[in-house]
Amino acid sequence: MKTLVIKQTLLTCLLFLSCTGLQAQERIVEQPAFDAWSSTTLEIDKIALSDTATVFYIDAYFRPKYWIQVVKETTLRADGKTYPIKAGDGITLSEKFWMPESGEASFRLIFPPLPKGTKTVDFIEGDEEGAFKIWNIHLDGSPANSSLAGKKNPAETPVLEKPEFKNGTAVLKGHIADYKPEMNLKGRAWNFNLLNGSTEEYNITVQPDGNFTLEVPLYYPTGLNIVSNFMNGLIYLKPGETTSVEINMPEICRSQSKKQKDKPSLGEKYYFTGALAALNNECSNSSLRFVSVSPKSQEDYMQMFSDISTMNADQFKAYWMDRYQKEKAVLDSHTELSDAYRTLLHNSLKKDLAEQLLGISGMTEYAYRTVNQIPRDSVIPKDKKVIPTIEYYDFIPELVSNDPYLLYDGSFTYLISYLQYTNFTGEDRAAGEKAPDNTADLIKVMGTDNGILFDLLAAQRLSKPIKEFRPLSDEELAQAGKISPVIQEALTLMNNKVKQTIEENKKKSGYTVNRVNIADIPAEELFNAITTPYRGKVVFVDFWATWCGPCKAAMRASEPVKKDFVGKDIVFLYLAGENSPKGTWEQMIPDIKGEHYRMTDAQWTYICNKFGVQGVPSYMIISKDGTPTHFQVGFMGPDKMKEMLMKELDK
Structure with a gap:
């Protein structure tokens, strides 16, 4: 006191x-x-x-x-x-x-x-x-400084080039004006690979002079997603060509600030040259960067769930069509946009609408559970499930067309995944039953079996073994040649990379797979069987999945923390389920130091329900006597992770 x-x-x-x-x-x-x-x-x-x-x-x-x-x-x-x-x-x-x-x-x-x-x-x-x-x-009342103050981009109208398949490395060169080395800025970038449905991630490290360079293998012109202090959004790149950008950091920060945004502009935010420069200059500096039919806030989401929780298929479609028309009206009101940029935004809006409409069964069930507070492990009445018939899907030819310009929006890959697993006929499927090949139904809906959509569907089916680290045979690669020589070349490159990774992983150590044989252990006894060997040590449990981007990002962030505890009584335990493909899991874990277990669907479901794992990543800390002392969904951050482990270790 x-x-x-x-x-x-x-x-x-x-x-x-x-x-x-x-x-x-x-x-x-x-x-x-x-x-x-x-x-x-x-x-x-x-x-x-x-x-x-x-x-x-x-x-x-x-x-x-x-x-x-x-x-x-x-x-x-x-x-x-x-x-x-x-x-x-x-x-x-x-x-x-x-x-x-x-x-x-x-x-x-x-x-x-x-x-x-x-x-x-x-x-x-x-x-x-x-x-x-x-x-x-x-402190002297002067405005912010920018060496680019007053600079303007050329008055050049963008032309949307028709995308074609081509293998090559796209190069992005950037310079942050007025950069100070102590800023130590970094960024992340990713693009969607439409040929195999994967997300490919890259780090951006800014050099002390404010320069950075990023090389991205591409197979068609598309958008690169960037998240950083100096740039957020899409930059359009072309395979085999270079795009350069000069970044007006003071203007970006001024426009972000609630207290500075009404002060005079310091010039444009971005100045592009090189491949697709005019298109990038417009979209990166535009006041309209994003259009979507999705709710804009948590309150909007909860209202949406309430709205759709009692809808049938026709009402559900009408609801989202109405939201689409309202967002399209906003887009149309921006008369300053070029035809090229307007086309990209409109395609993005159509893609967004299609995702909502294709997700009808899962979305209405989730809304019904949310509104009525029904746990996910409880069965809901059959008459509350919305499973549309094939007539419902008449929107697909317009929204998910064979338009090659959709390649510019890499997240189009989500639609392809939706289409591969869509139950067009509405027939009942047993829980866990593998979705049958629905190609014939899709052809019926589309009215054709030709076009870029079907090429991409075929490429993704062929590439699935590569994603699961099962190299393709020469015969399978030859099938890719029937789609396109460029697609065959791309899949061959991916295939060779997987073979190389498999060989490199054979030489790695520092990870352990299944210390106990879990195959025959009842689900209710599994967690105790897994953790008992670690009594006397603190256990950090990571519930994750191979396809989970936030899981992988958290693992990267936690690496320095794990190194701090080398040689101490702490075990890092990683649990995944069968929704992580076995081949992918086996080839990812050599880079994740710790103890690894891949559970059956029944075991995973039981443990998730037991501990309240509502999503991945989720984390648990277990004390030396085997008692769980902390659980949370989502990464706590490296600093908090270290603090919590130190506290538990010192007990």
């Missing part, structure tokens, strides 16, 4: 000194401009500068009922010197700050006084990845 009183007294004195100092010689910088930031969560409303303190008035914007944190290691950096934070007012440093229902909050951060004449300062919440950072905050 005495320590608490002393701390409160010190904080009160500190705030008093800062306030009295401000009254005497304060200088207020209202909504100061800045050149770049790492996150849109913290906005500076004003900065009070005095001889006794520098006070940042912060407005925070984040998801309601989620927490943020400002650590006690936070500093200001100016002219080569560092000024450590002294206190927080309205927020406790290094503790979770829970956002209110509004998703908005305000607090103050108090730092030592800065030297008079300081023109810019950096706000650095920490040097680790994910920390809040705001660079070049202007």
Whole structure:
């Protein structure tokens, strides 16, 4: 109690000194401009500068009922010197700050006084990845700096080139203007491979001079998805050609900021040259980047579930068609768009609608369960299931056409997957029954068996063994040649890569498969049988799947944590089910150090229901005596993971 009183007294004195100092010689910088930031969560409303303190008035914007944190290691950096934070007012440093229902909050951060004449300062919440950072905050009232200020892209109307299959490496070269090495920016990129239905991921590392280069094997012109501080969205690339982009980071950050967005523009955000430059310049700088019939918020999703939970097939189709027409009206209202870009957005909207309509059975059942709070392991009445007949699917020829321009939208691969497993006839299937070949039904719906859609369906069927790390035979590769020589060449390259990976994996170690034979163990006894050998050690359990992108991303993020615990009494246990193909699982786990088990569907279902695994990735921590002490869906982050394991290890 005495320590608490002393701390409160010190904080009160500190705030008093800062306030009295401000009254005497304060200088207020209202909504100061800045050149770049790492996150849109913290906005500076004003900065009070005095001889006794520098006070940042912060407005925070984040998801309601989620927490943020400002650590006690936070500093200001100016002219080569560092000024450590002294206190927080309205927020406790290094503790979770829970956002209110509004998703908005305000607090103050108090730092030592800065030297008079300081023109810019950096706000650095920490040097680790994910920390809040705001660079070049202007204390003299001047606007943000951009070496690209006022620059304009050429007034060139994009032309949508007809895509053709071609094997080659697309190169993306980028430069972030006004980059500072301490920004240490990184990004992720991925594209959908329509020939095998997979997602191929890439890392983007920005060099100290602000440059980055990415090489992507492609088989047709398509969009590369990028998520980073400096770019979000699609960039269109062509196989065998180079696309270059100059990135106006200060303008990107200004336009993101609630307090800076109404200030004068610093130029356009992106300047493309090279392959598909005009198209990229328009779509990357457009005010309309995305169209979708899907709900826009959690509240909208819950209302959607309520709406469709009692619908029949015709009502369901009418509901989504109505949403489509409303979104199309919004798209049509943007008369400034070129025909090329409008075509891509409209195709994306049609694809989105088709996904909703094809998902009718699963979506209506999920909505019925959600609204009526029925667990997924409970059977729902048969008359509550919506299984349409073949007449329902008359929308497919229009929405999922044989249009080659759909290649530009790589996520078209989801539609191909939907089509392969669609129950066109509405016939009953037993639980777990393998879906029969529905090609004849699809041909009946489409009215043809020719075109790019059928080429891609055939390619994905041929490539399925490759995805499961079962190399194709020469005879199977010859079948690909009947579709297209380019597709045959592409599948041959994929096939050779899989063979090489299999050989390399034979040399790897550090992972163990099935320490106990689980095949004959009853589901209710399995988890105990798996974990009993690890008594006396802390067990970190990862429920995952080979096809789960977030699972793989979390594994990459957790690697440094696992290395910190090498040689200590901690076991990393990875559990997957039969929905992870055996060949794929076997070839992925050599790169995932730990203990691995692949369970039957019955075993997986039992364990998921027992522990409340509603999705992957999910995680559990088991104490040394075998007691589960923590469970959560979704990765907790590497820092929290390390903290929780250290706490359990020290018990």
